[in-house]
Amino acid sequence: MNEKKELGIYIHIPFCKSKCYYCDFVSFANKDEFVERYIKSLKSEIQKEDGIISTIYMGGGTPSYIDSKYIKEILEEIKKKNNLQNPEITIEVNPGTITEKKLKDYKEAGVNRLSIGLQSCNNRILEQIGRIHTYETFLETYKLARMCGFENINVDLMLGLPNQTIQDLKDSLEKIISLNPEHISVYSLILEENTKLYELVVSNKIKLSDEETERDMYWYMKNTLELSGFIHYEISNFAKKGYESKHNMNCWEQKEYVGYGVAAHSYINKTRYSNTSNIEKYLNNPEESRIINEIQTDEDMQKEYMLLGLRKIEGISIGSFKKKFGCNPLYLYKEELNKLVEKDLIVIDSDNIRLTNKGLDFANIVWQEFV
Numbered sequence: 201m202n203e204k205k206e207l208g209i210y211i212h213i214p215f216c217k218s219k220c221y222y223c224d225f226v227s228f229a230n231k232d233e234f235v236e237r238y239i240k241s242l243k244s245e246i247q248k249e250d251g252i253i254s255t256i257y258m259g260g261g262t263p264s265y266i267d268s269k270y271i272k273e274i275l276e277e278i279k280k281k282n283n284l285q286n287p288e289i290t291i292e293v294n295p296g297t298i299t300e301k302k303l304k305d306y307k308e309a310g311v312n313r314l315s316i317g318l319q320s321c322n323n324r325i326l327e328q329i330g331r332i333h334t335y336e337t338f339l340e341t342y343k344l345a346r347m348c349g350f351e352n353i354n355v356d357l358m359l360g361l362p363n364q365t366i367q368d369l370k371d372s373l374e375k376i377i378s379l380n381p382e383h384i385s386v387y388s389l390i391l392e393e394n395t396k397l398y399e400l401v402v403s404n405k406i407k408l409s410d411e412e413t414e415r416d417m418y419w420y421m422k423n424t425l426e427l428s429g430f431i432h433y434e435i436s437n438f439a440k441k442g443y444e445s446k447h448n449m450n451c452w453e454q455k456e457y458v459g460y461g462v463a464a465h466s467y468i469n470k471t472r473y474s475n476t477s478n479i480e481k482y483l484n485n486p487e488e489s490r491i492i493n494e495i496q497t498d499e500d501m502q503k504e505y506m507l508l509g510l511r512k513i514e515g516i517s518i519g520s521f522k523k524k525f526g527c528n529p530l531y532l533y534k535e536e537l538n539k540l541v542e543k544d545l546i547v548i549d550s551d552n553i554r555l556t557n558k559g560l561d562f563a564n565i566v567w568q569e570f571v
């Protein structure tokens with residue numbers, strides 16, 4: 201009998217209360233008039249998938265910005281059409297958009313993981329990056345979430361923010377660790393063109409921390425979180441044992457997922473697809489808005505498996521690579537791996553290929569070998 205494959209589902213909710221200054225995600229402020237039609241389109245796009253749904257991730261945008269009745273409707277639609285086996289169901293929420301009623305509705309709809317966007321506990325920094333909330337608003341959201349019974353919470357923080365010092369980071373980490381969340385993600389700020397922050401930086405109105413300070417922050421953050429009982433399991437992600445994000449782990453292990461909504465990506469049958477990022481095109485015909493980005497050859501898949509797998513701190517299992525592709529990565533990538541070992545960027549032990557500490561700082565150089 202054929203075993204059903206496991207699949208992840210990603211749902212993109214592109215609405216936000218206002219646009220953060222650093223944001224170049226596909227997200228829209230002041231487009232509330234589209235919400236109802238968007239949900240209708242999403243529901244029409246959701247299909248019966250040929251597999252068992254093991255994770256559902258609702259990201260954005262700010263999924264918590266819209267009425268929680270829509271979140272319930274989307275999850276009901278997925279359940280109606282698919283075989284769900286106790287999936288991890290995550291929703292991204294932002295402080296300033298959450299109420300007790302919304303949280304209760306999420307719980308009732310089966311959401312079992314919250315990811316709260318905080319970025320920093322320093323209100324001055326939050327204001328400078330255009331976040332709509334303060335640290336105190338976050339605290340209310342966090343406490344409300346615990347009160348409503350959420351036992352798996354991620355908090356998002358950022359490094360390299362405008363005028364952020366190590367002391368700011370230290371303070372943020374202390375505050376968050378004392379709340380005891382199950383998961384913490386810490387991403388470095390990437391300055392993207394076409395953002396308000398980019399304009400502010402190029403016109404010298406705001407200064408970002410230099411690369412060296414940013415790396416110091418990274419190592420301070422890594423050491424502090426590890427000493428506080430968090431497992432560093434991916435370059436930017438830390439979790440208490442057993443609370444690693446299943447949805448993201450599946451992506452890093454090149455498992456299949458389907459994305460619904462504007463700009464959502466999918467990976468099915470060796471093919472990477474994406475939906476249009478034009479919301480009006482999407483609303484007019486969601487099913488037709490999907491384009492193929494890449495049909496992978498075996499060689500493409502193998503390289504991508506290396507690239508994604510090296511994001512994980514435990515790296516790539518040589519045994520799993522052999523099982524999946526029927527060949528040994530040590531022979532297949534002999535030259536590339538030798539070069540990276542010589543530069544002390546990766547280490548190879550009995551079954552694993554993984555980044556060294558130096559490799560964590562220069563991961564881009566490692567990935568270039570597998571592009």
Ligand code: SF4
Nearest residue numbers: 216219220223227261
């Ligand atoms: S809340 Fe998130 S998606 Fe929305 S503008 Fe801010 S960073 Fe972008």
